[in-house]
Amino acid sequence: MKKGLLGAVATTALIWVSCSSDEEMENIETAARNTIGFNVAAISMEKKLEEGAVIYGLTTGFGKFANVVISREEAEQLQKNLIISHTCAMGEPYETKYVRAAMLLRCNALSRGNSGIRLETIQTMIDMLNAGIHPVIPEKGSLGASGDLAPLSHIALALISSDALRPRAH
DSSP states (O other), X not given: OBOOHHHHHHHTTTXXXXXXXXXXXXXXEXXXXXHHHHXXXXXXXXXXXXXXXXXXXXXXXXXXXXXSBOXXXXXXXXXXXXXXXXXXXXXXXXXXXXXXXXXXXXXXXXXTSOSOOOHHHHHHHHHHHHHTEEEOOEEEOOOXXXXXXXXXXXXXXXXXXXXXXXXXXX
């Protein structure tokens, strides 16, 4: 197997990628040494939620609603609503190679274990990449100062809704 550009970038951090060419990612895996960090951060976040901690965006609203506390029962729906509201891009879909690269880079960034994300979430994205399944991400539209919230929301939506997916064309 040849190490492609994405493989070289990814293997310097926490995700391992074998590439048969610069555009084909194969056998994506998390580095075993990272799973402890994931679990510690996710367990810590879960513990805070169980203790009733007020955490911006998880147990509160956003922006001017930051002082509005959301019940534990409504928190999951809040997160889904946030993702859905941010999937507002439009236009032609990005080429598959760009969508898959964005997913890989998101996995790599999240694999640092600082966000409190569960390992299962990243593993789902890795499984999707390994199976050749990815979301449709339109080319036009952005949200927020960084401009990446709309495309990233399309990736997140694919994790909770199969309607947002497309298989890799062969």
